[in-house]
Amino acid sequence: MSDATQEALAQIKKTLELLALQKPTTGEASQPAAVAHNSSQKYRGKDYFEESSKSYINFTYESPTIYHVVEYFSRKLDEAGFSYVSEKSTWSEVKSGKYYTIRNGTNLVAFILGSDWKYETGVGAIGSHIDALCAKLKPVSTKKDVEGFQLLGVAPYGGTLNTYWFDRDLGIGGRVLVRDPDSGKIESRLINSAPHPIAKIPSLAVHFGEPANGPFDKEDQAVPVIGYSGTGDDDEEGDSEDEKRSPLFGKHPIGLLRYIASLAKVKVSQLVQVDLDLFDVQKGTLGGLKNDFLFAPRLDDRLCSFSAVNSLIDFANDGPVPRDAFSIVALFDDEEVGSLSRQGARGGLLESVVQRVVANLHGDSPELLRTTFANSLIISADVNHMFNPNFSSVYLEHHRPKPNVGVTLSLDSNLHMSTDVVGLAVAEELARLNGDKLQYFHIKNNSRSGGTIGPFISSQTGARTIDLGIAQLSMHSIRAATGSKDIGLAIKFFKGFFANWRSVYDKFGDL
Structure with missing residues (x-):
């Protein structure tokens, strides 16, 4: 190696060392975060x-009820500072x-x-729901034994206690x-019986003919069985005077x-x-010949919630x-x-958080709050329908989301979703900057669309709201499926949203 080459290499090394010394290691950056946050190799x-x-599989197994979910995320946020x-x-x-x-x-x-945030900058937010379909223990769950079979009174939360819930191992928590x-x-305590199931809703064998075909009465034919006491050899102790002091005594089986x-x-x-759910205790798993899929209970909508929280933590920790x-x-x-409800999307907690921050920094003025939301961008993140190859005719052409591609924009002409034309263009630009692929879902004219929290959030705040999320198979089943890469892809997209939304949204001016 020549002396000139050695000298040149030494100069390059010195320059790199100086740049490293100038690079901020703590605190906040005044420069846009797109490069710092999107150059990470983590998402590949x-x-x-x-x-x-x-x-995610471990999370949803350990957190079968919404109370467990909030406790889990609280712990993760504490650990992240x-x-x-x-x-x-x-x-x-x-x-x-x-x-x-x-x-x-x-x-x-x-x-x-951030320390220099101004209300004119607005907020970048992701909203999602963490409740999941389940069966709720009734306020009085005691039911009369039927020839020794012990039954439990439960109520459907959402569209449950249908045939999807028959013959599943049901825990309580x-x-x-x-x-x-x-x-x-x-005091409040959380309980979780998993992996132990305490109940099963038995189906009727097809040999009985027409009665086995359904539909089934959710009050009288979708009743969980929790035990059998007809043998006469139970040695269970009698009710004690101490137990009778509980206000729940007599309302639920002892x-x-x-x-x-x-x-x-x-x-x-x-x-x-108590506020207790019955839920599927079976743990999720990766599946398919090449593990293309993730099979698990309660995907709707722990998927987007899990992805959103992890993206926020990554955004906070992976760069200034x-x-x-x-x-x-x-x-x-x-x-x-x-x-x-007070804890639902129409309960106002999101708006309350923004209002308190605005009041602390700039004064408690309705005009300032309205201006803040007018400059804001919100993602309503909810699962949507993945293409089911066994029922291809029910899907709209060019709107058939597949697994392991990227998040899916939810579109609806009748405003069951909140995405408008500007929101659509913003999402596409965010995906381009972040190196992500987008998919699209729109229901056919002869089908009924579901809904999300998007319209509630946008109408309450006045902020532009975009509906998008992770596509899944078997929506509203007790056990569903998504792509094995889809959670990682969603975390990546959501983090890119936090990094780039303001600079992208500014391009659209007053639209």
Whole structure:
């Protein structure tokens, strides 16, 4: 090697070292985040996609009810350096940083706030729902035994207790309110019976002819069986005077109360109230000859929620966050039953978070809040219909989403979805910048479209809202499927949204 070459290499090395010293290692960046956040190699390769799917499988198995989901995400946010702020307190200390708040244990909003954020910059938000179809324990679940078979009174949440729910291994879980025997205070505890199933809704064998064909009465023919006491050899102890002190005594089978108490690690007498679901205990798995698919329960809509939270954490941790950023993930309850609750999308927690921040930084003015939302962009992230090859005729041509391609835009001429022409163009530009592929879904004219939280959010805030999400097979079944790469692809797209939405949206001016 010549002296001139060695000198040139030494100069290059010195220049690189100087650049490394100048590169910010902490704090927030004043430059656009697109390059910093999209240059990561994290979102490429088989290992990334497999890891994302397996992480989701473990999450949804460990978090069968919405209460468990919120607890799981709270823990993940804590680990990522987010600070919890109570909705019941003032937020005077919320100036800049990473925060989250919870309502009812079933509604969560997490956000990142840059130190130089101005209301004119607006917010970039992703909203999704975390409730899932299940069977709810009735307020009084005791039912009369039928020839020794012990039955349990449950109510459908959304479109459940249909034949999809027959012959499944059903566990029980959710929130239990218990009384501390010393202080008398009421505490909340979560229980989860998985992997143990406590119930099954038995189907009727086809040999019985017409009665086995359905449709079946959800009150009288879709009743979970939880035991059999007809042998006469039960040695279960009688009701104790202590157990009778529980306000739930007599409303639910005593055996169930004892089981719930054992999971909550309390006495039956300490049980005050319960909000419990029956759910499929079978764990998800990758499937297909080459693991092209992910099979699991409760995909709708833990898929988009999981992807959105992970993208926000990645956005916060994988590079300097812009000083003018206000990035939000809002997770809602009760989408499957209309969203009209204090913890649903129409309950106003997203709007409350933005209003509090605006008031802290710029003053409590309705005009400022309206201006903030007018400059904002919100993604309504919800699952949509993947193409089913066995029923190709029901899908609209050119609107047939496939697995492992990319997120799908949801379009609807009758406004069941909120995506408009500008939102469509914005999403396409975001995908182009981020190196993502988009798919499209629109229902045929002879079919009925479902709905999302998108129209509620856009009409309440005035912010432009785009409906898109992960495509899945077997929507509203007790067990569904998506592509094994689709969670990873969604995380990548959502992170690109947080990095680039403002610069892309500015190109459209006042449209």
